[in-house]
Amino acid sequence: MSEAYFTSARAIPEPHVPAGWKVLPFPELDSTNSALKRLVEQGAELTEGTLVWAKSQTAGRGRAGRAWVSPPGNVYASYLIAAPAEARAAPQLGFVAARAVVDTILDLPRHNAAPPAVTCKWPNDVLIEGAKVCGILPELVTAPDGARWVVLGIGIDVEPVEVPDPAYPITALKLHHIDTTPAHVPTVLSRTLEKWLATWRRDGFAAIREAWLGCGPEVGSPLTINAGKGPVSGEFAGLDPDGALLIDNERGRERYVAGDVLMGTP
Numbered sequence: 001m002s003e004a005y006f007t008s009a010r011a012i013p014e015p016h017v018p019a020g021w022k023v024l025p026f027p028e029l030d031s032t033n034s035a036l037k038r039l040v041e042q043g044a045e046l047t048e049g050t051l052v053w054a055k056s057q058t059a060g061r062g063r064a065g066r067a068w069v070s071p072p073g074n075v076y077a078s079y080l081i082a083a084p085a086e087a088r089a090a091p092q093l094g095f096v097a098a099r100a101v102v103d104t105i106l107d108l109p110r111h112n113a114a115p116p117a118v119t120c121k122w123p124n125d126v127l128i129e130g131a132k133v134c135g136i137l138p139e140l141v142t143a144p145d146g147a148r149w150v151v152l153g154i155g156i157d158v159e160p161v162e163v164p165d166p167a168y169p170i171t172a173l174k175l176h177h178i179d180t181t182p183a184h185v186p187t188v189l190s191r192t193l194e195k196w197l198a199t200w201r202r203d204g205f206a207a208i209r210e211a212w213l214g215c216g217p218e219v220g221s222p223l224t225i226n227a228g229k230g231p232v233s234g235e236f237a238g239l240d241p242d243g244a245l246l247i248d249n250e251r252g253r254e255r256y257v258a259g260d261v262l263m264g265t266p
């Protein structure tokens with residue numbers, strides 16, 4: 001990224017972030033996650049709360065190697081967060097982010113008074129009225145000095161997008177009378193993320209798990225997971241203390257650490 005790139009980016013109305021955090025705004029990037037990972041790997045001097053924000057992405061990435069459709073008008077944000085001491089705790093940050101996104105959506109100005117139903121789908125999706133509005137991609141990255149960071153990528157659809165063959169029904173903030181912009185959403189999100197990060201560090205993952213369950217599916221709801229060996233259906237039985245998904249079915253209680261969840265049965 002050249003100095004000219006930063007100079008041209010300065011003209012963009014950009015998100016505001018809490019004291020001590022910093023925004024690097026871009027008109028277009030391949031992927032905000034890839035750009036922030038490159039900066040870390042190149043040894044750039046970065047601090048926690050650095051936000052790489054782009055108006056559009058040409059190679060937005062989703063979970064499991066999928067593409068994330070990224071036209072102008074939606075939110076493409078990647079935050080730099082100091083990795084937890086144990087690498088296996090890094091995915092906890094996806095739950096922290098999901099909880100922050102729920103609060104963000106409920107804090108945004110709405111045309112009508114009634115708040116929409118905003119819920120979490122395992123592991124890190126946020127739904128409005130049962131359709132996906134936000135995807136989250138946490139990635140571990142190591143700097144040349146050995147410091148380990150999590151790049152926490154968050155995509156939120158403000159405007160409806162055309163996604164060929166979506167794996168899940170999708171929606172957008174504007175379809176729920178939420179009147180906002182791609183710069184204002186990360187302004188609110190940075191505040192809610194700062195708050196939930198502080199809770200995670202102070203009270204541990206147990207507090208995040210509880211908060212996630214507060215907006216997750218009802219225990220006993222039917223769901224189907226595809227973890228690579230064909231779909232498995234059962235009833236949602238909560239989360240293990242480490243965030244793994246628990247499903248009850250005729251085989252007993254099953255535990256999943258990765259997979260794509262569909263609410264209901266196929």
Ligand code: BTN
Pocket residue numbers: 030031032033034057059060061062063064066068075076077078125134135136137153154155156
């Ligand atoms: C998912 O598959 O649900 C995760 C989608 C994550 C998309 C966001 S958009 C900002 C950041 N940059 C990327 O390339 N991906 C994440």
